[in-house]
Amino acid sequence: MTASPTPSAPLASLGIIAGNGTYPFALVKSARAAGVARIVVAAFENETDPALGACVDEIEWMRVGQLGRLIKAFSSRKISRVIMAGQIAPGNLFDLRPDLKAFLVLAKLKERNAESIFGAIGDELAKAGVELLPATTFMEEHLAGAGVFAGPRLSRREESDVCFGLGIAKEVSRLDIGQTVVVKGGTVLAVEGFDGTNATIRRGGQLGKGGAVVVKVSKPNQDFRFDVPVIGPATLEAAAEAQIRVIAVETGRTLIMERERLTEMAARLKISLYGIEA
Numbered sequence: 001m002t003a004s005p006t007p008s009a010p011l012a013s014l015g016i017i018a019g020n021g022t023y024p025f026a027l028v029k030s031a032r033a034a035g036v037a038r039i040v041v042a043a044f045e046n047e048t049d050p051a052l053g054a055c056v057d058e059i060e061w062m063r064v065g066q067l068g069r070l071i072k073a074f075s076s077r078k079i080s081r082v083i084m085a086g087q088i089a090p091g092n093l094f095d096l097r098p099d100l101k102a103f104l105v106l107a108k109l110k111e112r113n114a115e116s117i118f119g120a121i122g123d124e125l126a127k128a129g130v131e132l133l134p135a136t137t138f139m140e141e142h143l144a145g146a147g148v149f150a151g152p153r154l155s156r157r158e159e160s161d162v163c164f165g166l167g168i169a170k171e172v173s174r175l176d177i178g179q180t181v182v183v184k185g186g187t188v189l190a191v192e193g194f195d196g197t198n199a200t201i202r203r204g205g206q207l208g209k210g211g212a213v214v215v216k217v218s219k220p221n222q223d224f225r226f227d228v229p230v231i232g233p234a235t236l237e238a239a240a241e242a243q244i245r246v247i248a249v250e251t252g253r254t255l256i257m258e259r260e261r262l263t264e265m266a267a268r269l270k271i272s273l274y275g276i277e278a
Helices: 021-035 050-055 065-075 100-107 113-127 156-174 197-208 231-243 260-267
Strands: 013-018 038-044 056-064 081-085 129-131 147-150 180-184 187-191 212-216 244-250 272-276
Touching: 013 056, 021 050, 021 100, 038 050, 050 056, 050 272, 056 065, 065 197, 081 244, 100 113, 100 197, 147 187, 147 260, 156 180, 156 187, 156 197, 156 212, 156 244, 156 272, 180 272, 197 212, 197 231, 197 244, 231 244, 231 260, 244 260
Parallel strands: 013 038, 013 081, 038 056, 081 129, 212 244, 244 272
Antiparallel strands: 147 272, 180 187, 180 212
């Protein structure tokens, strides 16, 4: 599945499955600007920022794993379109205390990774008449553009490492291992696994001892309903800590959170943010 555009006709109501970070706030703001009048949020304990409640019309709190309650939160309010926004920490996602509905869904899965779990959630929502929209819906202005969009220009060596890292990252993502690699001088320093992007950046930076390049990509068959690459201030903070020089992401397929703050941070930290066409 590829990213799809914002609906041409404004939605009267929208549901949001809100994880952590600033992504849910950005989505609420963009959806309001697009004319969405009513927003209902399913929020998760120890994940969703409680301040989100002040920005929406209704919010229902639940534990990760309460699938029956998640579906009812939208179906009982006649919400037929829903967007997932914000990450669920891997530790919480795989340390579920499922309700009966979630238990039955999980029992049918041959593989239990983020993609299969969220895909099954999307199927269960559909059975209840709730369509899961691409996570990029209403968020087109937040997608990465081509070339340097923050920070200094790249050196020839850094451009070479970006191209090298892109090929490695695409192959790693095809194998469903991870979507981020750290490289330097044509050598792979770190590959993303269960630990996530920021931990991968720190590992690679420690081995590179300064000047490494981070490349983050989408999967070949990325399901944008629940799995869209995102970078934000926390990514840049991890990169600064690891003495990373460049963060390269795919154009049109990566969401940039808090762009103004990110631009200021990139200039101050002398880290280049670079959009690449795959």
